[in-house]
Amino acid sequence: MKIKCIAVDDEPLALEMICTFINQTSFLSLEAKFENAIEALSYLHQNEVDLLFLDIQMPDLTGMELARVLERRNTQSSTRIIFTTAYDQFALEGYKVDAMDYLLKPFDYEEFLRAATKALHYFQNKTVIKTSDTEQKDYIFIKVEYQLVKVMLKEIIYVEGYKDYVKIHLNTKESPVLSLTTLKNMEEILPEESFMRIHRSYIISLDHIVSISRNSVNMGKSTLTVSDHYKDSFLKFIDKWIS
Missing domain, CATH: 2.40.50.1020 (LytTr DNA-binding domain)
Structure with a gap:
């Protein structure tokens, strides 16, 4: 299966690294990338996305704020979030918004793949069969x-x-x-x-x-x-x- 992803990070180098990691992972499909959370939110309103690699510390709208918006949104969307951040104090906040995982910068591909594989297992083993x-x-x-x-x-x-x-x-x-x-x-x-x-x-x-x-x-x-x-x-x- 292919997991549809987007990446959001206001640091261009960090964003490119995440996109590179996504592209070299066979079960991930990079649908879009954004340098701010407001553009990402607009995209999410119009498109179905499985997995969001999301930086936390961003101007205008933070990654945590975006996660809370998605949590409150009245939708059948099942977008899951993997946070990417340089600040470990946000781990508890990530749990509160039901984040799938939490990657602490700087992280390597092995750490990225571990989190991505966790997402793969989740989507492969969704435990409830939805009716039409x-x-x-x-x-x-x-x-x-x-x-x-x-x-x-x-x-x-x-x-x-x-x-x-x-x-x-x-x-x-x-x-x-x-x-x-x-x-x-x-x-x-x-x-x-x-x-x-x-x-x-x-x-x-x-x-x-x-x-x-x-x-x-x-x-x-x-x-x-x-x-x-x-x-x-x-x-x-x-x-x-x-x-």
Whole structure:
């Protein structure tokens, strides 16, 4: 498979080095390169991209700011990010925006290839099979260990995300089902009319809500916090729920 990439860095030499590394990696396809994040964002609005090699410290719009814009954007895009930076203090921030990896400058091709290979494994092993946009189904398939398991949407109470895997809590099982995927991937596949993300770590089923407050949701056996990042959309949902 070919992973469609773009590279963004305001330092011309660094940008050319990343482009060279991409071009010499057989499973990567360089679609475009940019010296500022604003031009990259415009391109991303018009084009599907799998992987973004993104510098953090840039004028006008930083790489971290661009990552947050992409995270908030209402889209089915699954663009993943590998940050490239000379500053290691941004590692925690990169985790917060679900970055795939973090390359600390100066890095060599071996380090680049390690991060790129991690991306290849991710795209090769996407653990949820998406149904057609024109065909609504009442189930999904998820990869559990070495097999695909069918999960009925009506059985999902909520999904709990960790760094590299999720726990899917079902009303038919005592223990959650574990799958090696990301919460962002689950958010993309679960129908938005039935599921809502309320926290960096939680997606809930609207059908399984027992009670709500302005800051939390009771899902029966669990009460989950609504984070500030998702509070506006949640409050809009509450308004509809009580109207």
